[in-house]
Amino acid sequence: LGTPEEYARGKAAVFTSEGGSAILAVDVPDDIIALAVNEVYCPLSQGVVQFDEDAGLPELRAAWPALPKQIIPVGSP
């Protein structure tokens, strides 16, 4: 699905008044990731974990305050 930097720039382009693009790196426990992984459609080998209400998002939301996070600014290409 492209690089995280490309994805961040694409999202930031829609919200031009929010300070530019950045990556929020979060250390998500494996057991929560497992709830979002669908081996048929979204295998980990494709590098994407799509959380949603039906796929680990409630659990991610509950654990969110305690998860280690890092904000990584993304510059122009």
Added chain:
Amino acid sequence: VNTTSQVSDALRHVLTQPTRGVVGLVDDLLTVCRHHRLQLDWQPDRCRARSDGGEWTELADVALPKSVFRAVLARVAVLCNERTPNAVSPYGGRGELPAGANPREVIKVTFVNNPTEQKLELTTETEPTARMSRQHEQAGRVAIDGD
């Protein structure tokens, strides 16, 4: 001649039995669209298609989890931007994808991908020659600038 059941079977196979995750699903979906000159209207709770302007056919039992559908839409966005940089945002837009060896044939893409709405529309079309000439000219300029 494409029968309705051939189109339905092909689409159902692509959507329910992907072999390479969402990447393969999208590749195969575009291939089916090209082969059958399909118009596809896909939303979380409904997927319908028609071939060459014929009658719409509803595909039952092909609903994907929302997270999977969103990943499919994200892949479509990447492909649109590979063909035309910044053509669409991750949240939606309109773009075009090649529809095979004939450069005049394109798949027009319209999609929305945000937490509250998801949809994908694909339409296989043949572009007028004049418009294609302008696009090729523009593509040539980009390539030269890129060098």
